[in-house]
Amino acid sequence: MTGLGRNPVITLLAATGIVGSLFFADGVVASETGGDPEKGTKVFARECGTCHKVGPEARNGIGPHLNGLFGRRAGSLEGFRYSKAMREAGENGLVWEFETLDLFIENPRSVVKGTRMSYRGLKDADKRRHLLAFLRQFSDNPRDIPEAAPTLPEGPGFQVPESVLKMEGDPAYGEYLASECFTCHSKDGSDNGISPIIGWPPEDFVVALYAYKTGYRKHPVMEMIARSLGDEEIAALAAYLATLQPSE
Amino acid sequence: MTINRRHFLGAAAATAAVAGAPAIAGQAKPKVVVIGGGPGGATVARYVAKDSKGAIDVTLVEPTRKYYTCFFSNLYLGGLRDLASIGHTYGNLAAKYGINIVHDYAVGVDRDKKTVTLASGSVLPYDRLVLSPGIDFIKGSVPGWDVSAQNEMPHAYKAGSQTELLRAQIDAMPKGGVFAMVAPPNPYRCPPGPYERVSMVAFRLKQINPTAKIMIFDPKPKFSKMALFQEGWQNHYSGMIEWIGPDFGGDKVEVRPDAMEVVVDGEVNKVDVCNVIPAMRNGRICDIAGVSDGRWSPVVPATLQSRMDENIHVLGDSAAQGDMPKSGFSANSQAKVCAMAIRHALLGDKAFPPKFANTCWSALAECDGVKVGATYKATPEKIAKVTGFISKTGEPADVRCQTYKEAWGWYDSITQDMFG
Incomplete structure (x- = not known):
């Protein structure tokens, strides 16, 4: 794992990195707006429109229609035949929101392995933002249905303390702790159905574990494991796992 | 009323720093007129008066002497509250916070002269006008x-x-x-x-x-x-x-x-x-003031200022602000942000990043309550929903009873927050 682009959490952080709001003296707040729906119209037409329809007249086609998408459980639209993988993802708790859609559209198979949607993914974070702002217009309005999905990405719903990111982990301690990881994750960096974890830049690893720790990234086992780890332990694991390189 | 040192200095600094605050230049205190004494209006009046400690002259215009809250009026229909328990008067706002309470209808707004005309014929000058008239019905x-x-x-x-x-x-x-x-x-x-x-x-x-x-x-x-x-x-x-x-x-x-x-x-x-x-639709006074766009009044999310007149703020049900539902809780939340923006503009007091929240409790029966809530933030375009929650179906009775009781606690708190 080399580039940041491979790690969805990190990419997401980059995509929404402007979330922090600036406060000006005249009391006006400039903040992240979550994309321009007009620009998103074009992205939709080019990237999605062949298979997906959206709007008052939209029906299921090659892909499911996208009305009421936000807040919907994955694979749950009646009358559409989803892949088994998509149905299972929904049953396991995947709900379409800005964050999950952003990850999915960036790299569909990294989020729902085995999805039938044959789409390579959209790497441009800005285009995804515009696309999602466009699609959000076709789901319930929170003014009228207060429980409707948010209309603005929450941004990284977790924060990694600067001190933890800077922490120098002890690789020897990490090696000892990693024995627990390799019960499930492959030691040689191959994808055995469970994401490989070796050779990551330490910072990426720390962020990923914090994402689980705070429940921002969903996985029952990883959330539990991450919560059991203290900062020093996470830093140690990050330091050790970074020293391992995938075998070719 | 005395002006304490902090506010005197604040005002002096503001004179230097803030353009377009003419009232401060003279000796007269800046004037805020609030139209509507509900969750938006009563709250903004109270917070401006309380936090400016007398440095701003606040007038609240509300036709009724006794205000009955819309929230919890359904519990009266159900026989779970009596009517008296949802009625409130403005005595504390006058006595404790020095707010001028005027029981009258606002019938005119002159935006150039910055005055409000009442049905009685009185004319109230303002530096900032807050419109919080609730709703009217579409004929x-x-x-x-x-x-x-x-x-x-x-x-x-x-x-x-x-x-x-x-x-x-x-x-x-x-x-x-x-x-x-x-x-x-x-x-x-x-x-x-x-x-x-x-x-x-x-x-x-x-x-x-x-x-x-x-x-x-x-x-x-x-x-x-x-x-x-x-x-x-x-x-x-x-x-x-x-x-x-x-x-x-x-x-x-x-x-x-x-x-x-x-x-x-x-x-x-x-x-x-x-x-x-x-x-x-929005209250009629919004049309009279010329701050309607269609049926609602668009506002700047961070300050609740009208998009059409920076000296007028519109709160609560009448405002087109974005994602917040039209509720007493929302109006109360917006009122606090608005009060801060007004003090910032008129006195140079510090303004913090605005934060908004709403929760709506609903009673299904005695001791069975559900709720939905969210937090919001101001973007340049709108007040946008960031995150929220809702009660689940099939919740156990004790959870529902707790939610029901929580609503009663909220009622006491918000009416205190509005009426002092």
Whole structure:
């Protein structure tokens, strides 16, 4: 794992990195707006429109229609035949929101392995933002249905303390702790159905574990494991796992 | 009233730093006039007066001497609160915070001269004007109904005598009679309100008239907390409530107040009580002030300033602000942000990044409550929902009872926050 682009959490952080709001003296707040729906119209037409329809007249086609998408459980639209993988993802708790859609559209198979949607993914974070702002217009309005999905990405719903990111982990301690990881994750960096974890830049690893720790990234086992780890332990694991390189 | 050192210095600094605050240049205190004494208006008046410690002259214009909150008026319909317990006066705002309370109607706004004219003829000058008039009804939105029919078919969507009338009509229903509600289209005040009302009417009827029926005619295919209400109606009032959505003509309703009939897609229904909740728009004073765009008043999200006049703020139900539902909680939340923005503009007090929140509790029955809530933030375009929660269907009774009690606690707190 080399580039940041491979790690969805990190990419997401980059995509929404402007979330922090600036406060000006005249009391006006400039903040992240979550994309321009007009620009998103074009992205939709080019990237999605062949298979997906959206709007008052939209029906299921090659892909499911996208009305009421936000807040919907994955694979749950009646009358559409989803892949088994998509149905299972929904049953396991995947709900379409800005964050999950952003990850999915960036790299569909990294989020729902085995999805039938044959789409390579959209790497441009800005285009995804515009696309999602466009699609959000076709789901319930929170003014009228207060429980409707948010209309603005929450941004990284977790924060990694600067001190933890800077922490120098002890690789020897990490090696000892990693024995627990390799019960499930492959030691040689191959994808055995469970994401490989070796050779990551330490910072990426720390962020990923914090994402689980705070429940921002969903996985029952990883959330539990991450919560059991203290900062020093996470830093140690990050330091050790970074020293391992995938075998070719 | 004395000006303390902090505010004196603040004001002096503001004179230097803030352009367009002419009142500060002279000796006169800056003036804020607030129109409407509900959750938006009462709160903003109280916070500006309290936090400026007398450095701003605040006048609150509200026609009624006793204000009945719309929130919890459904519990009165259900027999769970008495009317007196949801009535409030403005005595504390005058006595404790030095707010000038004027019981009158605002009938004119001169934006160039920055004055408000009252029905009595008095003219109030302002540096900042806050409009928080709640809602008005759209004429003709329910064919056959206008305000002259409100005694036969009450709206009870502004609390007080209308609520009292509706309750009396419910109590006087013949055995096995029919209560009808014509529900409003979006957007309207208090999204779960009509459905909580149905729950509370059912709660009342179950005790005094258990064979009575309730019909809801709704132009909307979906409403807030729909699954929770439907579950609650099934649990508590099985067979009593029928909801007729647009698929069955709920959007094609005409009423005949003299005959007590509701005509649904051509079919005549004889009813005993008919609660008509018409389509809504901003309060008329917004049009008078020229700060409406269509039916609502667009505002700058971070300060609640009108997009059309920076010296006017619009709060609560009348504001087109984005994602916040029109609710007392929302208006109260917006009022605090607005008060801060006003003090910042007039005194140079520090303004913090605005934060907004809303929670709507609804009673399904005695000791069975559900809630929906969210937090919001200001973007340049709108107040945007960031995150939220909602009660789950199938929750255990103790959780529901706790939610119900929590709402009562909230009522005490927010009315304290409004009226001091």
